[in-house]
Amino acid sequence: MIDLKALRNDPERFKDGCRKKNSDVDIDLLLRLDTQRRDLMSRAETLRGEQKKLAKESGPKIGQLSGRLKSAQGDDRAALEAEISQLKAAPAKLKERIAALEVQLNEVTPQLESILLRVPLPPDPDVPVGASSDDNVELRRWAPEGWDWEKSFEQNRGFKPKTHIELCADLGLADFPRGVKLAGSRSYILTGMGMRLHQAVLRYALDFMVDRNGFTPMSVPVLVREEAMVGTGFFPGGRDQAYHIEETSRGGGADMFLTGTGEVGLMGLHQNEILDEGDLPLRYVTVSTCFRREAGAAGKDTAGLYRIHQFDKVEQVVICRADEQESRDWHQKMLGYVEDFVQSLGLPYRLLQCCTGDLGAKNADMIDIECWMPGRSALRADAPDDSPTAPNTPPAGEFGETHSASRLYDYQCRRLNMRTRPGGAGGKGETVFCHSLNNTVAASPRILIPILEIFQNKDGSVSVPEVLRPYLGGLDRIPPK
RNA sequence: GGAGAGGUGGCAGAGCGGCUGAAUGCGCUGGAUUCGAAAUCCAGUAUGGAGGUUUCCUUCAUCGGGGGUUCGAAUCCCCCCCUCUCCGCCA
Numbered sequence: 001m002i003d004l005k006a007l008r009n010d011p012e013r014f015k016d017g018c019r020k021k022n023s024d025v026d027i028d029l030l031l032r033l034d035t036q037r038r039d040l041m042s043r044a045e046t047l048r049g050e051q052k053k054l055a056k057e058s059g060p061k062i063g064q065l066s067g068r069l070k071s072a073q074g075d076d077r078a079a080l081e082a083e084i085s086q087l088k089a090a091p092a093k094l095k096e097r098i099a100a101l102e103v104q105l106n107e108v109t110p111q112l113e114s115i116l117l118r119v120p121l122p123p124d125p126d127v128p129v130g131a132s133s134d135d136n137v138e139l140r141r142w143a144p145e146g147w148d149w150e151k152s153f154e155q156n157r158g159f160k161p162k163t164h165i166e167l168c169a170d171l172g173l174a175d176f177p178r179g180v181k182l183a184g185s186r187s188y189i190l191t192g193m194g195m196r197l198h199q200a201v202l203r204y205a206l207d208f209m210v211d212r213n214g215f216t217p218m219s220v221p222v223l224v225r226e227e228a229m230v231g232t233g234f235f236p237g238g239r240d241q242a243y244h245i246e247e248t249s250r251g252g253g254a255d256m257f258l259t260g261t262g263e264v265g266l267m268g269l270h271q272n273e274i275l276d277e278g279d280l281p282l283r284y285v286t287v288s289t290c291f292r293r294e295a296g297a298a299g300k301d302t303a304g305l306y307r308i309h310q311f312d313k314v315e316q317v318v319i320c321r322a323d324e325q326e327s328r329d330w331h332q333k334m335l336g337y338v339e340d341f342v343q344s345l346g347l348p349y350r351l352l353q354c355c356t357g358d359l360g361a362k363n364a365d366m367i368d369i370e371c372w373m374p375g376r377s378a379l380r381a382d383a384p385d386d387s388p389t390a391p392n393t394p395p396a397g398e399f400g401e402t403h404s405a406s407r408l409y410d411y412q413c414r415r416l417n418m419r420t421r422p423g424g425a426g427g428k429g430e431t432v433f434c435h436s437l438n439n440t441v442a443a444s445p446r447i448l449i450p451i452l453e454i455f456q457n458k459d460g461s462v463s464v465p466e467v468l469r470p471y472l473g474g475l476d477r478i479p480p481k
Numbered sequence: 482g483g484a485g486a487g488g489u490g491g492c493a494g495a496g497c498g499g500c501u502g503a504a505u506g507c508g509c510u511g512g513a514u515u516c517g518a519a520a521u522c523c524a525g526u527a528u529g530g531a532g533g534u535u536u537c538c539u540u541c542a543u544c545g546g547g548g549g550u551u552c553g554a555a556u557c558c559c560c561c562c563c564u565c566u567c568c569g570c571c572a
Contacts (some may be wrong), residue, residue, distance in 0.1 A: 041531065045530095045531070045542085047540045048540095049540060054553095055499080055553045056499075062552060062553090084552095095552080423509080424491075425491050426491025433527080
């Protein structure tokens, strides 16, 4: 959520942010509602103040008179009753007027809030302006010794690459038909070494962040309340992407949602807390199953392990002091960890600066890492009909997104009401909303695609990246079955 | 799933229709005392919104959340959430 006061002071900045992010949120309407609401509130508050004063002044008197009324007779009684109803009349009148204002407030406030929740965080000025992912800018590339970006896989390695789907079949790593039988499209079953490789990457990634980079490992719920989805900024915008468990219709107290990333659990941990500034930055890592409906992606990446409804992900988040430079520094560090990680696996990749149109409402800046997937272009369903995608044509290869590093400033912490102050909740000084950042460490099985495709050998086997071998009992090669 | 108890400030814990934004204790901050410290004493110490004559003042809201009763609600009523205890079931 953005700061309503900041919006009031500088609406242009937020309108500009909307334009850059292709958001159609009506800032002018929001401002009008805000003015209306504050006006109604101040009027209601003034009246309530009067009412309180009256209640204090005439209240005890009413009590007294009511007491006397019980034993009063005749004329006395009538006089007392008249006096009481007169005393009651003034506050009752105020109450009516307040109620009328509140009716209006109850109309304006939800409208205002629903718009406010959708106002995107303006992108940072150094983020390139663009309409879609087509306008993203490559920052740099890295490849292991012996990989030449100028050459195709075949020229680099001396044989035609198989796609990860072919490799999964030949090596017995995944069973797609049975996955679909069980759970429908975009479902899969990892089998044998496929499952072990998946677990090895996840465990390696978790250890990498804990042992080498000092992150605290956490388990988090993947089944959460709506509040956590709104707080982390995935709702209302991304409602269609989440699986919805309708518990209220079966008598439960609250509906639940399956999370699409461990970020929800990690960021929700300290919701409504005032953290001690001295405890920051908090650095958390989790491995969790992620669920995504992939609504609107029909027909895209339908085959293989790329775009699936359920996967596992090691995710890192950092919660730091509300300081732009500190946020920027952490963003770079978190990218650095992942570059080290991907390099240790030996996967060629590039860093991609996402343009404003590709950012999403909650990010000020986002940098993706895309790994080279030699078999990927053959899988494109949106390729033109005359493109060389016939079965015998070797795939040209393509980058595929494997990581995404976001810098959110206080957007998320404001929604989560996560603040900081020297000394924590009982400390002194102003409270301020923290800053937060997140980045993938490894999402599997997607990351298995470049691993299998890059490490495939001419004889049809796949070599195991060295860093994963300790997690597979020293195994260095997965042979065809 | 059944039965019961409870959710109050940073923490512990009173209050159970008006004098309570909230006793008391602890903690924390400042001051006094001291060569210094401990102890003691004094004072202060929630969050958010709106407004202003903007190192401060005024005002409104908040005692798990929402709704209601009342001139007036932390206190009474209803719904929900959460925690704990016992029983049942269970990985």
